[in-house]
Amino acid sequence: MMKDHIVSAYDAQLELVSSNLIKMGGLVENQLKNSLQALSNKDTSFAEQIIFDDHKINALEKEIDALTYKIIAMRQPLANDLRVVLSALSIANDLERMGDHATNIAKRVANVKINLPDAPTIEIVKMGEDVQFMIKQVLDSFVKKSDKLAIKAWDSDVNIDDSYLNIYRELLETMAGNPETITGCSHLLSIAKNIERIGDYVQNIAEDIHFIVTGQALERKSEKRINWEDLNQ
Amino acid sequence: MNKVKISAKNIDVFYGDKQALFDVSMDMYEKEVTALIGPSGCGKSTFLRCINRMNDVIDICSVKGNVSIDGHDIYDKSIRVESLRENVGMVFQKPNPFPKSIYENIAYGPRIHGMANSKTDIDEIVENSLQKAALFDEVKDRLHQPGTGLSGGQQQRLCIARAISVNPEIILMDEPCSALDPIATAKIEELMNELKKEFTIIIVTHSMQQAARVSTKTGFFHLGKLIEVDSTETIFSNPGNQKTQDYITGRFG
Ligand SMILES: Nc1ncnc2c1ncn2[C@@H]1O[C@H](COP(=O)(O)OP(=O)(O)OP(=O)(O)O)[C@@H](O)[C@H]1O
Ligand SMILES: [Mg+2]
Numbered sequence: 072m073m074k075d076h077i078v079s080a081y082d083a084q085l086e087l088v089s090s091n092l093i094k095m096g097g098l099v100e101n102q103l104k105n106s107l108q109a110l111s112n113k114d115t116s117f118a119e120q121i122i123f124d125d126h127k128i129n130a131l132e133k134e135i136d137a138l139t140y141k142i143i144a145m146r147q148p149l150a151n152d153l154r155v156v157l158s159a160l161s162i163a164n165d166l167e168r169m170g171d172h173a174t175n176i177a178k179r180v181a182n183v184k185i186n187l188p189d190a191p192t193i194e195i196v197k198m199g200e201d202v203q204f205m206i207k208q209v210l211d212s213f214v215k216k217s218d219k220l221a222i223k224a225w226d227s228d229v230n231i232d233d234s235y236l237n238i239y240r241e242l243l244e245t246m247a248g249n250p251e252t253i254t255g256c257s258h259l260l261s262i263a264k265n266i267e268r269i270g271d272y273v274q275n276i277a278e279d280i281h282f283i284v285t286g287q288a289l290e291r292k293s294e295k296r297i298n299w300e301d302l303n304q
Numbered sequence: 305m306n307k308v309k310i311s312a313k314n315i316d317v318f319y320g321d322k323q324a325l326f327d328v329s330m331d332m333y334e335k336e337v338t339a340l341i342g343p344s345g346c347g348k349s350t351f352l353r354c355i356n357r358m359n360d361v362i363d364i365c366s367v368k369g370n371v372s373i374d375g376h377d378i379y380d381k382s383i384r385v386e387s388l389r390e391n392v393g394m395v396f397q398k399p400n401p402f403p404k405s406i407y408e409n410i411a412y413g414p415r416i417h418g419m420a421n422s423k424t425d426i427d428e429i430v431e432n433s434l435q436k437a438a439l440f441d442e443v444k445d446r447l448h449q450p451g452t453g454l455s456g457g458q459q460q461r462l463c464i465a466r467a468i469s470v471n472p473e474i475i476l477m478d479e480p481c482s483a484l485d486p487i488a489t490a491k492i493e494e495l496m497n498e499l500k501k502e503f504t505i506i507i508v509t510h511s512m513q514q515a516a517r518v519s520t521k522t523g524f525f526h527l528g529k530l531i532e533v534d535s536t537e538t539i540f541s542n543p544g545n546q547k548t549q550d551y552i553t554g555r556f557g
């Protein structure tokens with residue numbers, strides 16, 4: 072267990088950074104969950120609400136930025152403290168981007184007046200739920216300061232890339248078979264891409280958490296990457 | 305990697321029957337700044353004083369173990385302590401110029417060590433030392449006024465000039481900036497950067513930031529033991545020992 076600082080106000084500031092990050096992560100996870108729900112129910116008014124909610128995530132990022140800046144100026148953090156403060160900046164930045172991607176899903180649901188084909192939508196929502204679980208996992212690794220959990224979250228991204236590739240392939244086939252689905256399917260393609268990107272950001276965050284906990288960069292090669300060549304066959 | 309200049313091996317120091325250092329072994333490298341940090345009373349000054357045998361003058365103090373400079377045991381019977389101290393200069397926490405002129409503060413050492421006799425030779429050493437200590441321009445018009453009339457930061461640089469006037473290879477500094485403001489401190493730090501091209505410097509400091517700014521390697525002492533010594537970057541970014549981390553991040557107590 073980490074000892075407290077002699078100066079308790081310093082601990083209070085560092086704890087505020089952590090609790091804001093966890094809060095922000097929770098909002099992002101929720102933003103994705105809501106977007107997926109709006110997508111599967113084709114609920115445009117809920118989607119409007121989700122779009123509006125995005126500002127809360129942005130506001131938290133600003134708050135975390137200001138706080139870390141203040142800690143660096145006032146306390147000159149070192150070693151593990153320095154890693155937390157610097158990583159907090161980059162995690163908040165990644166979470167903000169994740170929030171944008173989740174919001175983009177809602178934007179499409181809100182504005183698309185065409186039918187989105189059901190079968191691929193169901194697949195996409197499933198992939199989204201997997202990513203949502205990764206977010207939960209990576210936040211958990213932050214709370215528990217566990218590099219092992221962070222690596223677990225990082226590794227899960229392979230499955231997301233797999234699902235994305237399958238969905239991509241399926242959508243191409245659907246479009247080729249029924250040209251009238253092209254508009255709907257291309258919206259779904261973008262949505263799938265948004266979800267896939269969120270998975271990549273989870274990996275970034277997992278790397279930051281690994282660095283916070285161990286002081287070492289996470290050196291890891293994914294066993295599998297998207298092989299776009301496959302798609303030409 | 306520079307070569308080892310000073311090597312301390314298995315140093316135990318006692319004040320009477322109270323042990324102040326326990327089995328300290330540490331190499332310090334040529335033309336580098338090595339910083340010693342640690343909480344008050346952990347033995348930093350005691351360790352520093354082993355390197356120029358200043359502990360010899362404390363009656364109740366006894367030193368066991370081995371300190372060598374360039375491979376020569378400095379506690380060997382054949383070593384003259386005066387020539388050792390000539391080779392290993394020291395700068396203290398409080399600037400302590402002699403109550404004499406700026407010029408005399410510096411001329412004194414070279415004269416008694418017989419390094420120069422003629423006025424021109426001594427003039428040259430005085431100017432040279434003041435130049436190296438980055439003080440010459442500030443005092444060149446008042447060399448014959450008392451050294452004690454200078455500001456604290458100037459006095460400390462005068463003491464550094466005095467230390468280097470006898471051509472040492474090693475300079476020991478025991479909290480040289482603790483009585484100085486940030487500007488005077490920055491000047492001394494900048495000076496150390498210059499001096500390390502020519503000298504091996506060991507500095508004791510209570511400022512983590514100062515150790516991080518000036519040194520290549522840092523040793524952390526705690527309760528008379530050397531807990532960890534590593535590159536300064538490692539010590540302040542990812543130290544190997546939990547005690548070191550607790551100390552540098554302000555969690556000790
Ligand atoms: N002349 C002395 N006589 C007796 N004990 C001494 C003497 N000098 C130092 N000590 C003791 O040896 C221990 C180490 O002291 P030292 O001065 O080396 O610590 P330090 O790390 O330099 O502390 P500070 O940061 O306060 O200068 C302390 O317990 C101190 O009380
Ligand atoms: Mg001391």
